[in-house]
Amino acid sequence: MQLPPALHARLAGAPGSAEPLPVERNPAAGTAPFRFAPRLVRFPREHDFFEDGDVQRHLYLQDVLTQVGGAPERPRVPEFTCQVAGCCQAFGALDDYEHHYHALHGNVCSFCERAFPSGRLLDAHILEWHDSLFQILAERQDMYQCLVEGCTEKFRTSRDRKEHLVMRHLYPVDFRFDKPRKSRGPAMPGAAEQVLAETLGDDGVPSEGDAMEVCSEHVEPPPEPAGERRAYSHRCLTRI
């Protein structure tokens, strides 16, 4: 069905033409034995009416029909290394590098150099591990924010939050981005050994997949937290 250009213009918002024609019905219309009456039709989703369309959709998903999007270019380049200080990873493709960069250098805590998958988790970490004001407030009110995007619940302790994550959100008990701090109070220089101990496991051998936290080969002791200063702005967003 060819579409007249006038229709396109009209429906695209061009000024309409004349008023609608006057409606004038005769009561005999649609009376027995006739039965026509205009009605809006709605089909529920399982209706046979949608069978053809659904079949088309699934043929498309199964790649029997041509995909409509274009495939992105994936150039390979001569090997190069990551320019972030202390990192010597080498790459042969830009996409691999993009992932590496975002995974390890994107959301990094400047206090302890742990890397996090998202800004939200990094923010929670900084608050809970490196902010002394947080510790003080936490003694009197619910400060531990739920880690799930969209959930606004807060908890008194990190353990309560963990329980909420497990019971309400069905998270794994050993969720790797919710490690509780071993000591109470702001992170102290001795924390460096703790970090190492956690990563390496009891026998000094790297545990099942190192938790995605420490970004460089060696860990420097975090600087003394400066009193009441809030740590929000301390992020390690290295620019190339």
Add this chain to the structure above:
Amino acid sequence: MWSRERGRLKPLRCGVEELRCRRREREAALRKARREQQLVSKRLLRDEALEEAEEGCVAVIFGEAEIQQFLRLAQRGTEEKEREGALVSLRRGLQRPETQQTFIRLEGSIRTLVGLLTSNRALLQLEAARCLHELSHSEQSAVVEACLPATSYLLTYLSGHSSDFIELCLYTLGNLIVESEAVRRQLLPQGIVPALAACIQSPHLTVLEALGYALSQLLQAKEAPEKIIPSVLGSTLPQHMLQLLQPGPKLNLGVAVEFAWCLHYIICSQVNNALLITQGALSTLGLLLLDLAGAVQRTEDAGLELFLLQKQPSLLPEGLWLLNNLTANSPSFCTSLLSLDLIEPLLHLLSVSNVVSVLVLTVLCNVAEKGPAYCQRLWPGPLLSSLLDTLAFSDTEVVGQSLELLQLLFLYQPGAAQAFLQQSGLQALQRHEEVAQLQDRVHALQQIALHG
């Protein structure tokens, strides 16, 4: 299998006829599956360039010992390259269902994989994600459900920034979602809807297409109207979806296809369509349809199969259904139909199929029942001869609808009955005199035509 390098010309390994045959078989299987409410399809993301670089040989079946070896190397190998290589080998092996089965039965295997997925080595993460993706695509429920321990991490990674990785996570999630209600019962409390709502703001088209896929799988679920659609409607997802469907230079078809299906599943579930209308769904979709129809007239891109109104008769019912709902209670739409000369094109469709014919006649009835002013504009013209043609059909629904239209014309248009008689209308009616569903109306029309 959905592959990344689609533009490349590949040598056909089988003839065109075989392809057609395979397509017909697939279609038949899909129709059957739909009738049994078992319609499940998944997408597999395999990087063909990567496979060719790895000298793509057919994946070998691995046994327990080999799998254990690969996992050990990946976890504790000393050389970076060695660790990656082990995981790549595992990933390729997981293309085989037998290897998948062995893998999931091996104690600690998934745990190790999840450990690698969340490790501090980006390339290991990527390969581990690819392994999970292979598993998610399996037809065996046990294999797919073995991936469940990874879902909280897949969702967490959606708010990262690495577009390739996010894309992979989304396709994996999409495959998992469609597997079973049990999987969805875990993903919903884990926050999949807010995670998708945050992720839809990504500027990357590949991410958006993947997100659309995952969301469409979620919305297609049986329990979606009660358990999923309300929270989707309550999120920012609908307004972003509509934005991604705006016609114009920024429209990406791959992305648009996915979100169009998402909207379809939402709308036909009839949970809260009023909300969508307030967000501008009608105008967006209407303009998009026009834009695409216009594009179809300009180019004959094979990739636009889904949108070729002329070439795909299966789209006519939908288009006509839309027209019915537009014209049923709207004098202005009926007037537009007349003033824009759409009646004749509609009449051309009467020979396509019975379903289409009934719909066309219904739309025409919608116009005619509005009274003399409307019927006057339907007359004279090709309408009468088209109706005489449809009276020659054997399908009772088509004929029945023609009779309804004739009654309206006889009632509102002076001279119509006369013209009908002159063109041997009575003879056309005669053949249906004995048909149970039609005879009363046939006789009534005969009376009106003869006696006024």
